[in-house]
Amino acid sequence: MRNRPREIVLGTVAILASVVVFIVPFVFIFLTAAKTPAEAAEFGFSLPTEWAIWDNLTTVLTVRNNLIVRAFVNSTVITVLSVALMVVLAAMVGYVLQRRRSRWNHVVNFFVLAGLIVPPAVVPTIWVMQGLGLFKTIPGMILIEATFGLSFCILLFRAFVSTIPKELDEAAWIDGAGPLRVFFSVVVPLLRPVMVTVVVVQAVNVFNDFTGPLYFLPGDDNATVQLTLYNFQSQTMSQWNLLFMDILLITIPPLVMYIFFNRQIVAGMTSGAVKG
Amino acid sequence: MVVGNRRRQLAVAVAASAALGLAACSGGGGGDGDSVEITFLTQTGGTGPEWAEALIEAFNEEHPEITVTLNTQPGGTEGDNLVKTKLATGEMEDVFTYNSGSLFQAINPDQNLVPLTDEEWADTLIESMVAVVSTDNGIYGAPTGASQAGGILYNIPIYEELGLEVPTSWDDFMANNQAIADAGHTPVIQTYGDTWTSQLFVLGDFANVAAQDPDWAEEYTSNNRRYVDQPALQGFLNQQEVYEAGFFNENFASALFDDGVRMVATGEGAHYPILTGATSTIAQNFPDNLGDVGFFPLPAQDAADTRATIWLPNAAYIPSTTEGEELEAAKLFVAFINSPEGCRLQTEFNVPAGPFATSLCELPSDVPRATQDLQTWVDDELAGPALEFLSPIKGPNLENITVQVGSGISTAEEGAALYDDDVVKQAQQLGLEGW
Numbered sequence: 171m172r173n174r175p176r177e178i179v180l181g182t183v184a185i186l187a188s189v190v191v192f193i194v195p196f197v198f199i200f201l202t203a204a205k206t207p208a209e210a211a212e213f214g215f216s217l218p219t220e221w222a223i224w225d226n227l228t229t230v231l232t233v234r235n236n237l238i239v240r241a242f243v244n245s246t247v248i249t250v251l252s253v254a255l256m257v258v259l260a261a262m263v264g265y266v267l268q269r270r271r272s273r274w275n276h277v278v279n280f281f282v283l284a285g286l287i288v289p290p291a292v293v294p295t296i297w298v299m300q301g302l303g304l305f306k307t308i309p310g311m312i313l314i315e316a317t318f319g320l321s322f323c324i325l326l327f328r329a330f331v332s333t334i335p336k337e338l339d340e341a342a343w344i345d346g347a348g349p350l351r352v353f354f355s356v357v358v359p360l361l362r363p364v365m366v367t368v369v370v371v372q373a374v375n376v377f378n379d380f381t382g383p384l385y386f387l388p389g390d391d392n393a394t395v396q397l398t399l400y401n402f403q404s405q406t407m408s409q410w411n412l413l414f415m416d417i418l419l420i421t422i423p424p425l426v427m428y429i430f431f432n433r434q435i436v437a438g439m440t441s442g443a444v445k446g
Numbered sequence: 447m448v449v450g451n452r453r454r455q456l457a458v459a460v461a462a463s464a465a466l467g468l469a470a471c472s473g474g475g476g477g478d479g480d481s482v483e484i485t486f487l488t489q490t491g492g493t494g495p496e497w498a499e500a501l502i503e504a505f506n507e508e509h510p511e512i513t514v515t516l517n518t519q520p521g522g523t524e525g526d527n528l529v530k531t532k533l534a535t536g537e538m539e540d541v542f543t544y545n546s547g548s549l550f551q552a553i554n555p556d557q558n559l560v561p562l563t564d565e566e567w568a569d570t571l572i573e574s575m576v577a578v579v580s581t582d583n584g585i586y587g588a589p590t591g592a593s594q595a596g597g598i599l600y601n602i603p604i605y606e607e608l609g610l611e612v613p614t615s616w617d618d619f620m621a622n623n624q625a626i627a628d629a630g631h632t633p634v635i636q637t638y639g640d641t642w643t644s645q646l647f648v649l650g651d652f653a654n655v656a657a658q659d660p661d662w663a664e665e666y667t668s669n670n671r672r673y674v675d676q677p678a679l680q681g682f683l684n685q686q687e688v689y690e691a692g693f694f695n696e697n698f699a700s701a702l703f704d705d706g707v708r709m710v711a712t713g714e715g716a717h718y719p720i721l722t723g724a725t726s727t728i729a730q731n732f733p734d735n736l737g738d739v740g741f742f743p744l745p746a747q748d749a750a751d752t753r754a755t756i757w758l759p760n761a762a763y764i765p766s767t768t769e770g771e772e773l774e775a776a777k778l779f780v781a782f783i784n785s786p787e788g789c790r791l792q793t794e795f796n797v798p799a800g801p802f803a804t805s806l807c808e809l810p811s812d813v814p815r816a817t818q819d820l821q822t823w824v825d826d827e828l829a830g831p832a833l834e835f836l837s838p839i840k841g842p843n844l845e846n847i848t849v850q851v852g853s854g855i856s857t858a859e860e861g862a863a864l865y866d867d868d869v870v871k872q873a874q875q876l877g878l879e880g881w
Contacts, residue, residue, distance in 0.1 A: 208731035211704035234495055234518075292527075296535045305537070384524060385531055390517050400490040400520035408704070409730075 196421075203415040210411035226415045233401060234390070238416065241393040246423075247308060248383075248394065249376045252315035256323045256372055257365055259316070264327025265357055269339070285321030292385050299386065311387045315379065319372045330364040331357070366434040374424050395420045482775040483513045484768075487539035489521040489760075493726075494543075497795035504791060505782050512775045526552075533558045538765040540776045543590050546578040546761045547835040550587065559586045560764040565777060567784055567806060575803035578835045579761045587761030588780045591792055592809070594723045594799035595820050596650035596755045596832060597743040602815070604631055604716045605740075612742045615749040616684065623693045626716045634688050635715035636698035636852055637706040641845040644852050646719035647688075647744065648673075648681035648844065653753035653830035654746035655680070663836035669873070669880040673862040680747065682858035685851050699853060704731075711735040719744060721757060722799040725814045729797045741816035743823060754820060754829040759803055800824070838876055841868035 202210050204223035231238055267278060295314070296305060304310030334357065342356045383394040399420075402413035428435070488498045495518050502514045517539055519528055526549065532538040533553060544550065553559075562568060563584035571579075571589065579587035605612075608629055613619040623633035637643045655662050658677045665671045673679060688694065695701065695715055703720075704727065710718040711732040718724075728736055743754040762783055764776045782788050789807035792798075798813050801824050809821065823829050834840050844865055851861035873881040 208708075211708065211727075211731050213702065213704070234499070292531055293534055296531070296537070300535065300537075381524075384520070384528060388517065388519065388528070388532065388537065390515075397520070401495065401518075403490075408727075410704070 199414050199418050199421070202410060203418045205411050207409055207411050210414065211408075213410075222411065223415075226411050230412050230415045230419065233412075237390065237393055237401070238395070238398050238419070240391070241395045241398045242419075244308065244392060245377055245395045248311055248315060249373050252312045252319070252376050253369055253372045255312065255316040256319050257368055260320055260323030260327050260368065261358065261361055261365070262353070263320075263324050265331050265353060267324070268328045268331040269336070282321050282324050285317075286325075290318065295386065306387060306389055306392065308387075308392065311383060311392075314382060314386050315376045318382070319375060323368050323372065326364055326368055327361065330361060334360050363434070363437050366431060366437075370427065370431060370435050373427065377424060481511050481513065482771045483515065484541065484772050484775045484779065485515045485517055485539040486779065487517045487519060487542035489525060489543065490518045493795040494518070497791060500791050500795065501783065501788065504787050505779060508782070508787075509775075509778060512778065514779060529553060533765060536767045538767060540768040540772050541762055541764055541779050543760050543762050544587075546575070546587060546589075546758050548838040548840055550579060550761070550763075551581070551838050555581050555586045555763075556583050558766055560766050560768065560773065561586055562588065562764070562777070562780065565781060567781055567804065570784075570805045572803050572805070574756070574831045574835070575758055578758050578831070579763075587763045588783055589759045589803040590762050590783055591759040591796055592798040592800050592802050592807075593759050594721050594757050595741065595743070595823075595829070596646050596721050596757060597719070597741055597820075598650075599710050599718045599720055599722070599724060599739050599741055599816055601710055601713045601716050602738050602740050603713050604629075612740070613745050614742075614752050616745045616747050618749075619745045620687070620691070623688070623691065623717070627693060631713075632695045632709070632715040633693040633717060634695075635701075635706045635709050635718040636694045637701040637703050638698060638849045638852065639700045639702040639705070641849055643703050643706065643720060644848040645845050646721075647685035647852070648848055649832055649834075650719060650744045650755045651681035651684065651746075652678075652833045653755040654744065654751050656830045656836075657746065657751040657753050663833055666833075667837045667839060667878060669878075672866050674859060674866055679858065679862050681744075682848075682851055682862045684744070685848060686854075686858040686861075689852050689854055694852075703727075708732070711739055713738070722816050722820055723757075725799050725816050726797040729814070736814050739814070739816050741819040743828075752828070754823040755832050756800065756824070756829050757832050758835055838878070839869050839873050841865055841872055843868045 198215055201215070201218060202213070203226055204221050205218040206220055206222050209218060209220070263278075263282075267275060267282075299305035299310050299314075302310075304313065338356055338360075339352055342352045347355065378396060379394075380396040383392070383397055387394065399413065399416055402409045402416060486498060486502065488494050495516070498516050498518075502516060505514060506512070519525055529538075529542070529544055530553060538558075544553070561584035563580075565588075567588060568585050571585070575589055575593075576585060579585055579589075600612075604610075604626060608625055610622050610625060611618070613622050626633040655677045659665075659671075662671055662678065671678065673682070695709065697705075701709075703724075706715075706718050706720065707724050707727045708731070709715040710720075711728045712735060722741055725736070725739070728739060743752055746752045762780050764773065764780065768776050783792075784804050784806045786806075789802070792802075792807065793810055793813075798809055798817055800817060800820050801809060809817070813821075820829075847856070847861045847864050847868070850856040850864075851858055856864070870881060
C-alpha cells in the first residue's frame with residue numbers, strides 16, 4: 171500500500187510517454203491525410219480548415235486504375251503464404267536441430283547463421299529466378315521472402331523447443347506414435363506461443379518490405395503496398411495529403427493485428443526469450 | 447569483372463531470345479501477325495504516371511495495332527540501382543525514361559542502349575541536349591519534357607512595393623537584399639530541412655563560371671580545375687556572404703522545400719534560390735500566386751558574366767534487349783513523345799518550367815511568369831547547362847557541405863576544399879584520367 175502513489179506517478183508517466191511516442195504521430199498522419207494539398211505542405215499540427223478526407227481517400231484508392239487495391243491484394247497474398255511457409259519449415263527444422271544431435275548439426279547451424287549474416291545479392295538472385303522461370307511472379311516473391319526470414323525463425327523455434335521436456339516426446343514414442351505423429355500431435359500444439367511471435371514479427375517484416383519487391387517483383391501488376399508510397403512523392407512536387415492517406419491505409423492492417431493478438435504476442439515473446 | 451560481364455551478356459542473350467520466342471508465339475496464335483506489345487517504364491511521383499497514361503492513350507489512337515503497357519518505379523537512388531539491375535539482367539522495359547547527363551553515362555549506353563541517331567527527330571534537338579544523351583557512337587535518347595533552370599525565384603509584389611529592379615550583378619543583388627531587409631521582409635529563403643536545396647548557390651552559379659572560363663568543365667574532368675580557386679569558388683563565397691549578412695529566414699536550418707515554395711509564393715520571403723521546377727508546386731498549392739513569382743539567374747560579380755544555368759530534361763531510351771517488331775514499335779513510340787500531340791500532353795500534365803530541348807515542341811503562350819522570364823534569357827543566348835551535364839563528376843556530399851557553409855559552420859574556402867576531396871573518390875571510381 172505504501173507504494174501506491176509512486177505506482178500511480180509511474181503509470182501516468184508511462185501513459186503520457188506512450189501517447190507522445192505513438193498516438194501523436196498517428197494523429198498527425200490522420201490530420202494531414204484529411205487536408206488539402208496546400209495545407210498539407212505546411213506540415214502543421216492543426217485541424218484542417220477544410221476536411222478533404224473522403225476526397226483524398228477516393229483519389230488514393232482510384233489512382234492509376236485502382237493500383238493500391240491491387241497492391242493490397244498482392245501484399246496480403248505474399249504475406250500470408252510466405253509466413254505460413256516460414257512457420258511450417260522453421261518449426262520442423264528447429265525441432266530436429268534441437269532434439270537430434272548428429273555431426274550434421276554443425277553444418278546446418280552454420281548455414282542457418284550464414285542466412286542471417288550474408289546479405290542477399292540482387293543480380294545473381296535474379297539469374298537464378300530467371301533460370302527457374304519464377305522472376306516477376308508472386309510465387310517467386312513468396313519463396314524469396316520465406317528464404318530471407320527462415321534463419322531467424324529457425325533460431326526462435328530451436329530455442330523454444332529446448333523448453334519442452336523431452337519426456338513428453340518419449341511418452342508418445344512409448345505409446346507407439348511415429349515421428350510425424352510425435353511432431354504434429356504432441357510438439358506443434360506446445361509451440362503455439364512462439365508461432366504467434368514468428369507470425370507477427372515476420373508478417374510485419376514481409377508486409378513492410380520495400381527493397382525485396384522493388385528488385386524482385388517489378389511491374390505494375392505486381393505492385394505491393396510499400397511501393398505505392400512513391401506515387402505521391404518526388405523531388406520538386408509532392409502530394410503530401412495523398413501520401414499520408416496512403417500511409418494511413420497501410421498502417422491499418424498491422425495495427426489491427428496488434429490490437430487483436432496483443433496478449434499472445436507478449437506471451438510468445440517472454441516465453442521464448444528466456445532460454446537459449 | 448570479366449566473368450561477370452560474360453555472364454551478364456549471356457543472361458541478356460537468353461532473355462532476349464526468350465522474348466523473341468514469346469513474341470513469335472503470340473504473333474502466330476493471334477493469326478493477324480500485326481499486333482505488337484511493348485512496355486513503357488516511367489518514374490512515379492508528381493504527374494509522371496498520369497502523363498504516361500495519357501501519352502499511351504493518344505498513341506493507341508494513332509497506332510491501334512501496338513499495345514503499350516505502363517510500368518512505374520521510384521526515382522532517386524533506388525531507381526538508379528533498379529535501372530542498372532534491370533539492364534544487367536535483361537529485364538528492362540522496351541522504352542524507359544531516365545535522367546540525361548552523368549546518370550545516363552553511368553548506365554553504359556554503348557553496351558545497353560539502342561542508338562537512335564537515324565530517327566527523324568534526332569536532328570531537332572538543341573545542341574546542349576544532344577551532348578547529354580549521346581556518346582561518341584550516336585544519340586540514344588529523346589527528351590521527355592521541358593528543361594528547367596537553377597536560379598532565383600523572386601516575389602514580384604515585394605519588388606513592386608519597394609520599386610526594385612531585377613539585379614544582374616552580385617552587388618545589385620546584395621543592395622536589393624539590404625533594401626528588402628530594411629523594409630522588414632525576409633530577403634533570402636533557405637530550406638536546409640531538405641538538404642538538396644542548399645546546393646543552388648554553387649550549382650546554379652555554374653553558367654557564370656563557364657562564361658568566365660569556357661573550358662572549365664572539361665578541364666575539371668581532367669583534374670586541372672578545382673573549386674578552391676576562382677571563378678568556381680565564388681558560389682561558396684556568395685552563400686557565406688548572404689549568411690553572414692543575416693539575410694536568411696529565421697528557420698532556415700529546419701525549413702523544408704515546401705515551406706520555401708510557400709514563402710516565395712505568398713510574399714513571406716523575397717528570393718528563393720531553387721530550380722524553376724518549383725513552379726509546378728506553386729501551381730498545385732498556390733495557383734492564385736503563380737503570377738507573383740518571377741525568375742532571374744544567380745548574378746555573377748560582373749553583370750556581363752551573368753547567365754542562366756539550365757537543367758536539361760530526362761529522356762526516353764530503348765534498351766538493346768528490345769529487338770525485331772518490338773524495336774520498330776518502340777521507335778514509333780519514342781518519336782510520338784515529341785509529336786505535336788505528344789508536346790501538347792507534356793505541357794498539359796507538367797507546368798513547363800523552361801524552354802523545350804527540341805524544336806518540335808513550342809511553349810504555349812500562357813506559361814507561368816517565371817518560365818517567361820527564363821525564356822528571355824535563353825532567347826538572348828545568356829544561358830548554359832549545369833555542370834552535371836558537362837562533366838560526370840558530382841560528389842555525393844555537396845549538399846551537406848553547402849549546408850555547413852550556409853549555416854556558418856565552415857568558411858567558403860573550407861567548404862570548397864572539402865568538396866574537392868569529396869569528388870576525388872568518385873572520379874577514381876569512374877576511372878577518369880588524371881585523378
